Amino acid sequence: MSSDEEDLDLNDEAISQIDNNSDDGEAMDTEDLLDQSSTRGYSAPPPSQQERDIHFQLNPDTLSCDFYDIVPVASAIHPNAIYSLAASRCFRWVLTGSEDGFIRKWDFFASMNGKTPLTQAQRHHLGDSVTNSGVISSWWENEEQPGMLTTSEIGGQGGEPITKLESGDMDSSQETAITPTTPTTTAPPTNSSLNEPRLSPPFSMDMQSEALWSVQGMESGAIQLATIRHDEGKCHHVFRKHTMPVSVIRITPGETGIISGSWDKNVLEWDLNAGSLVREYSGHVAQLSTAQFQPIYTPFTNPAKSNDSKSTVDNDTSTSNEPTDSADKNDGGDNTALLWDQKNPDIFLTASVDGQVLIWDRRAQKEATKVGLPEKTPPWTLSACWSTDGSKIYVGRRNGTVDEWDYVGQKLNQSLRMPLNSGPVYHVNAMPNGKHIICASTDNIRLWNTTVDSSYTIRPDGTNTSTTKPSSAIPFTIIPGHHGGMTSHIVVDPTCRYMITASGNRGWEGVSTNTCLFYDISPIV
Structure with a gap:
């Protein structure tokens, strides 16, 4: 175990086994910590003594708390806007992709432990609690790999593909000669950009749970799979179908496929084993x-009233959603050991900038379920998320509101209106107690209690409680750190002990503060 984990006292029980690598970088002999087949009712056999078993347990107070104290601790300094962010499941490694076309790899726990303090000049625009600098482990260029060209691109006719460069293990030194299949009098262009890689901002990114590899969405529409632990940043395969920047990438819960969305308005599913659509x-x-x-x-x-660790939500499937045996090995099998961020491998939502939110079932060929757009609401959204039990959907809107949609009842429950001049809601994220959400607007990031009835609550009929039930309650608190820019990402770890936020416009219009902050989360009962 590295010294970084020995110094960390924020989460001794979970972090004591956080590093999945040996000292020489070799992957240790472990079973998959979260056997994805468990989502289909299968319980993994008990691990042997030689195998390490990490339980991402929630503090009991995290499930039943009335408030979260979220404090920024470290700042990962970037020179440009941050387009994408991804973290390993244990949060040991964090990847950020910025506008300059570089991917940076950060050591999260070394950053939280204060291995590198911020200078006084770096701290002047940050909160008093931000004293540590992000510890960067490595970085690499995010290069577009040469791909399929058409005869029209080199002076031919018909626009049909003629040659495809090998996507595996290729680099800038490997070039394939391109010869038109149709005779033409036009000479091929001499522009070297046809064959030479160029830097691309990672418009989207996701990382395998143990930081073995990652996938990046490129400006050209390609999706590149690169290794992280060995040969960092080396591209091994390119998925090609999108024709414009890939703004959304999600690895499926079983880590055998990816879901991608692009500016070309298409949502695609890919098989990682076959490398095909x-x-x-x-x-x-x-x-x-x-x-x-x-x-x-x-x-x-x-937890005080129930010891049933197999509470589930089954909205429209008969698939068994019971947790694995590992969830019953601690604390007498109570639900403090629940893995609260486990995902349904078949149901997912997608949102587009016109405000449309669709819910898909991978097993069915039927049309997607649409999340309704409230009246007098401008059609725009950059973020939507599920509640932590999968029964609600929260959608951030341009007019400074967050819509709470009942997935089971297919109706709008309420809208949460941000204070005036807060600006659009750029990102929303749900917390595991079922009451709080995190809303990132232009002015600030807020921790919002959705169960508090206040004048900021708008009912489906267009009225709010200020006309029917005057209330002076303030349903939110300000999370310090970000101010005056777009928040591109908010990521909370599986134990709900840490949070990462990043600022960037993701290629759309908006102002970025180039800020990436690491937070510590403490439940307040």
Whole structure:
């Protein structure tokens, strides 16, 4: 175990086994910590003594708390806007992709432990609690790999593909001569950009749970799979179908496929084993902005009243959603050991910038379920998320509101209106107690209690409680850190102990503060 984990006292029980690598970088002999087949009712056999078994347990107070104290601790300094962000499941490694075309790899726990302090000049625009600098482990260029060219691109006719460069293990030194299949008097262009890689901002990114590899969405529409632990940043395969920047990438819960969405308005599913396209999901008419799989557990039952660790939500399937035996090995099998962020591998939502939110079932060929757009609401959204039990959907809107949609009842529950001049809601994220959500607007990031009835609550009929039930209650608190820019990403770890936020416009219009902050989360009962 490295010294970084020995110094960390924020989460001794979970972090004591956080590093999945040996000292020489070799992958250790472990079983998959989260056997994805468990989502289909299968319980993994008990691990042997030689195998390490990491339990991403929630603190009991995290499930039943009335408030979260979220404090920024470290700042990962970037020179440009941050387009994409991804973290390993244990949060040891964090990847950020910025506008300059570089991917940076950060050591999260070394950053939280204060291995590198911020200088006084770097701290002047940050909160008093931000004293540590992000520890960067490595970085590499995010290069577009040469791909399929057409005869029209080199002076031929018909525009048919003629040659495809090998996507595996290729680099800038490997070039394939391109010869038109149709005779033409026009000489091929001499522009070297046809064959030479160029830098591309990672418009989207996701990482395998143990940081073995990652996938990046490129400006050209390609999706590149690169290794992380060995040969960092080396591209091994390129998925090609999209024709415009890939703004959304999600690895499926079983880590055998990916879901991608692009500015070309298409949602595609890919098979990682075969490296091929599996399915196209048609329905969006604007650029894709969000994709997220549905959670499958109900984590926020009172641990003091129930010892049932198999509370589930089954909205429309007969698939068994019971947790694995590992969830019953601790604390007498109570639900403090629930893995609250486990996902349904079949149900996912996608959102586009025109405000349309669609819910898809990978097993069915039927059309997607649409999330309704409230009246007098401008058609725009950059973020949508599930509640942590999968029963609700929260959608951030341009007019500074967050819509709470009942997935089971297919109706709008309420809209949460941000204070005046807060600006559009760029990102939303749900917390495991079932009451709080995190809303990132232009001015600030807020921790919002959705159960508090206040003048900021708008009912489906267009009225709010200020006209029917005057209330002076303030349903939110300000999370310090970001101010005056777009928040591109908010990521919370499986134990709900840490959070990462990043600022960037993701290629759309908007102002970025180039800020990436690492937070510590403490439940307040």
